[in-house]
Amino acid sequence: MATIAAARARSRPAFDRLRCGLGHLMVYVLLIVGLSMTLMPFLWMILSSLKTATEILRVPPTFWPDNPTLANYLTILNDPKLPLLRFYGNSLFVAVTNVLITLFTSSLIGFLFAKYQFHGKRVLFGWFLLTMMIPGQMTMIPGYLILAKVGLLNSLWGLIVFSALDAFGIFLMRQFIESLPNELLDAARIDGASEWQLYWRIVLPQLGPPLATLGILTFMHNWNAYLWPMVVITKIERRTLPIILTWYNSQHSTQPNLTMAATVMIVMPILIVYFFFQRWVVRGFTMSGLKC
Amino acid sequence: MSTLTVGRAKKRGGLWVSQRRFILSVTIPMILYSGVGLFTIGWALVLAFFDYSPGRAGGPILGLGGSNPFVGLKHFANMIDGVSREATQFRISLRNTLIFALAVLPLNLAITLPLAALIESVDRRLKTAFRAIYFLPVITSSVGVAMMWGYLYDPQRGLFNAVIRLFGGTPVAWLSDPRAQFLGVSVAMWAVIGAYLWQDFGYNLVIFIAALQGIPQEFKDAALIDGANPRQVFRKITIPLLRPTLLFVCVMTMLSSFQVFDIIQVMTNGNPNNQTRVLVLDIYDNAFRYQRMGWAAAVSLVLVVIVMLVTIVQMRLLRTEWEY
Structure with a gap:
């Protein structure tokens, strides 16, 4: 030394x-x-x-x-053509639903790949990661056609149905669950717990940190999403915040005081979330290789 | 004690059966669901060989055939030497996308790598604060970023031109002058590159900071004992050890800049004169504004192939044979 x-x-x-x-x-x-x-x-x-x-x-x-x-903010809040609460609601609904689904599927499938042995496990893992690594621009067109067929265009569920499985989330969870001791699971099995009970009662409660990371990343990703929502949603009252922002901009392009106030109102919620969860967010991005 | 007896009373076979049931109940829905994904990919591939438009009735299977005829490789032949509007637009978009990606990558590295080294060298608490603030643009919605930067670039009321006027220069129509050029690339393109860099650099920054922290101090100490100066340590120890991270960062930056859409669509929508039109914008316009989905599927196939090639080439170029 x-x-x-x-x-x-x-x-x-x-x-x-x-x-x-x-x-x-x-x-x-x-x-x-x-x-x-x-x-x-x-x-x-x-x-x-x-x-x-x-x-x-x-x-x-x-x-x-x-x-x-603050007059600009009041103008926006009182604009009868712009029911902002509804748009916040739309964005919140899509983001929260996707977070819940992603957390559930990622942890469950991560658990499966981490702690169970079965035939074809590696093939299954590889195959199904492959299907998710194709860039979204390629599947966007058939995705739109499928939604049109099943009548989910202009429905917020159209922004949800295709994002139930998340490759990064499954990776993250598998890695974390692998580090949980097998003895813990066996002890619960001896006590008569079913495999689903193992998942709910033993595994899930241990997953706090990775669930938080994955949840925040998924939330941000959905909250900021632009291209796919623009494809799926055309009815004004179903729109999410980023699309409504560009729409509002096109209506008031000569009044930047208003459009900037609208931008503040749409950017701020996520910055506030970030302020509280800064550490998780940065860690999550560092681990992921996933971009908003 | 009683639960333990119950557990023992279960046969080993019983435990195995319940595990297998669990495995099946998870894997079957999963396979079905990713089967839909595979079907979607297959459909996208097939569409690229048809002149498909969702407005026409077409044949019985997925609307293919009939008034949506099979055209073989016609779309791809068109891309190479077609004279139609969509063919020229495709070639412009491809060129712009390459320019965009090739400009973003070196500029991004030139900002993030030195900045990460600087941040790494300061006190730990300050480091966290710096990192947190530099990361702000990454989590801002890209539409928000495009709005902010669009207004910064405003020819009359924007901040940039105000600063230029302050120093007596001539204001620039950043996003709308088709003749303005810099280094052979249109100013509008540089403008969107600037906005994109601003939004994106924090991501690579935190990755580099994490990687720098991961380099064992002993390596640097050993070099110092051997008489190396700090700059030599950085060049001969730090940079080589960063190679895996550098590879990852290069691939990710390339991939995401090939897929740029939000910022450009909001700021310029491909204008002026298609000078900022990029591939994803071209795909979006063709598929959802002009209803030329077959053509758009062919363009997206080209994009996917490019993205995969870039990934493979960069993996080869920057591969390392050792780990630490």
């Missing part, structure tokens, strides 16, 4: 140390520059949403609003 410390010290004589101090300063300067570039678009959005209808039209634009006002 002493040699290591000595080696570290040797690599920095007095002159070097001064340079190192400046280097440290540079590091922070660069990080803060990066930080402000990351935050600037958010700030610009929020500031613009607080400007009045006349101020927003000024050229060149002001940066800080002269008289910050």
Whole structure:
């Protein structure tokens, strides 16, 4: 240990140390520059949403609003053509339902692949991961045709039926469940528990962390989804938030104060969720290779 | 004690039967469900060889045949040297998608790798804070990002042109000037690349930070004892050990930039003059706006093949033979 410390010290004589101090300063300067570039678009959005209808039209634009006002938000909330609560409800319904289904299927199938031996297990695992690795743009067209056939176009269930199995979720759960001791399961079996009871009573309660991670990722993915909802839903009252945002934008493209306020209202919920679950979210993304 | 006796009273065979029943009750629905997935993939493949439009009645099986005739490889031949509008649009989209992906990957790495090294070198609590904030754009909905950036780029009232005017430059019509170019690529394309990079860099950043943390300190210490300076340590130890991560990041970044849609559809919808039209946008427009689903299925097949090729090539190029 002493040699290591000595080696570290040797690599920095007095002159070097001064340079190192400046280097440290540079590091922070660069990080803060990066930080402000990351935050600037958010700030610009929020500031613009607080400007009045006349101020927003000024050229060149002001940066800080002269008289910050919440009027734009009130306009949006009171717009009879824009029942926002319903759209929040639609988005929430789709996201929460998909989260519940994904958590259930991922943990159950992960349990199966982690703790049971049966013929064709590896083939099954490989085959069915393969079917899920095909990019969504390819299955989008037949998916639409199927929904049209079974009458699920313009139904929120159309945004749910195809996402019941999640390859990443199954991987994650299998990995986690493999680390649970077999003795625990055998002990419960000796006590007369059925295999389903093992799942509900023994396995599921141990899965807190991976369930939280997977749940948050699935929620965000669905909350932000744009292409597939746009394909499936055309009726205004069934739309989810991202589609309603672009629609609102096309109606008010000359009033950025309103569209920016609408963007804030649609972006904010997920940022609040993120604020509380930051650690889980980042960890989940690091593990996944899945993108929103 | 009583439960234990009950358990013992069950025969071994009984336990096996109940396990098998459980396995079947999970696998059968699963196989059926992923069978639907396989059917969908097969259908997409078949559609690429038909001139299919959902508006026409067509034949008895999936509406194929009849007024939706089988055309063989005609779509693909068209893509190569057709003169129709959809054929030229396809070639433009393909070219734009390649430009987009080839610009995004190096720019992304040039931002994220140094930034990750910087963040890794600061105090632990600050590190968490930095990482959390840099990650914000990743979780923001891409439609929201497109709205924010569309307004930043606004020619009259946007922030960018305000800054340009402040320094006495000429304002730029970022998203709508078909003649504006930079390095041979249209300014509109650079503009959407900028927005995409901003949204996406945090993802690679956290992966690099995690990978840097995973490199054992002993390796660096050993090199220091042998007299290496910090820069040599970074070049000779850190970078080679990051290779698996680098591979993963390159593949993921390429894949997702080949599939870019949301930001471009909202910000430019492929304009000006198709200069930002990309493949997924082309697929979407053909399938759901012009009802040319056969053609769109053929384009999506091309996209899937490209995506797979890119993955394989990058795996080969960046493969490592050892682990630590």
